[in-house]
Amino acid sequence: GPDARAAAAAGRGDDRAPDRGPLIVYASRTHSQLAQVIRELRATRYRPRMAIMGSRQQMCVHKDVRALAGAAQNAACKSRTQSRSCAHHNELEHFRRRQPNYGRDDPVDIEDLVKLGERGVVGGGCGPCPYFLSLDMYKEADIVFMPYNYVIDPAMRDVLGDGLDGAVVLFDEAHNIESACSDAAGFDIPASHLAQAIDEAQQAFEAACMAEERAGGEGDREAAGLRWNARGKDIDDGYGGGDVGASLNRGAEGGADARKPPRPAAEYKQLRALLLALEDRVAAQVGRGGEESVEPGERLFELLASLKITEQTLEMIKSIATDATSLLAGEAAAVGRRSRSRASGYRIDELAEALELAFRARRDGHVGSFRLRIGTDESRGVRDASGTRGTASVGGRAVGKGFGAGHGAGPTLSFWCFSPSVTMSHLAEKGVKSVILASGTLSPMSSFASELGLNFRVRLENPHVVA
16 A cells, blocks of 8 residues: 555665556666666666666776775775765765756666766766666666566675565566576585685784784783683684683674673684684584585574574674775775685675575475485585585575685585575565566476465466467
């Protein structure tokens, strides 16, 4: 009703009138497919308020920030926008006042937004930031175009806020939606990525130690060692052991809200100890002959609990991982280099995302739809949304080559979802009004609808093939 539509608009932070109807979300697999749809929109007389979503990596036009990647780029962008030292972001407010209907008379795609940001309205070389312009246009949009992952990936979906409440979501090329939904709910972590995360925790520890020394010798906290040791030892053997200040021993009370920045260096060392122990525990699950292990999803939580990774410590572990990522990204952004920045982001951050995905599945009662698989990629290729062998993914997003790409052999920890209805149930929780699937190959529709776990009351199927 009108009240629900008004509430949805307010949640998205816009001024949409209730009588403008629900937001339409048009999702397809790639930006090239979306660009084609926008070209078709231009050929019609229909001129809704529109927006198209993309990532910073695709849309940043700042000469220094665009050279970075992943978390380093995000940190640099945040720093420059907060300090108002990005001319493109500063130009956004002026541009929106001058052209409040931009994109309405002539629908635009990502390439158009980037060209505008690079050249300005009259070719002056400093146009509005394309990334934040797209977010601003989204607040007022009647229809928004975006790739699948903005709708089905939990981390990406956060960008939309409450915008899906009351929305009509249309998936084009929907014959891919089953695999995309299953991949978005699970993850693969190759041994190489776990090793990189351990290295990043060590880098964060070293950087924090240097900061403590500069601040006045607070590095003595670490000298006593760490009280909790992931291997059960009470001495510092490289895996931690000793100090009462280590927050993982304090349960949820030691989370982000209970500390004052900067985070003690000892906590990064403790995180490294935890990851080293996880590495050992995963390797121990593989048989001497390299046989893979496939078990019910609940087994993952038994493995994690043996390392004190539980629902009670999850938020704190995520907080430490986030701070480690920010610390490393800030260093990379500060000197404008990419040596610690990867196009796929930091592995330590990916691990935190993977843990959140797993525990959310358990909280929502979906663990029965998952399987824990531990094995080498020689026994079975690491799975991602495109099915590429040797490529790891978290939440359906490819995050780089696994250990099969020359990084050293070792087992991959996989938490695979075998029911796309898990992801679709999350859309229902967001208050989506309608889901429309369009494709030339959805038959048989009954089994397709059953897999997604949605009740499609309206179904249209042609008895022929259009050539």
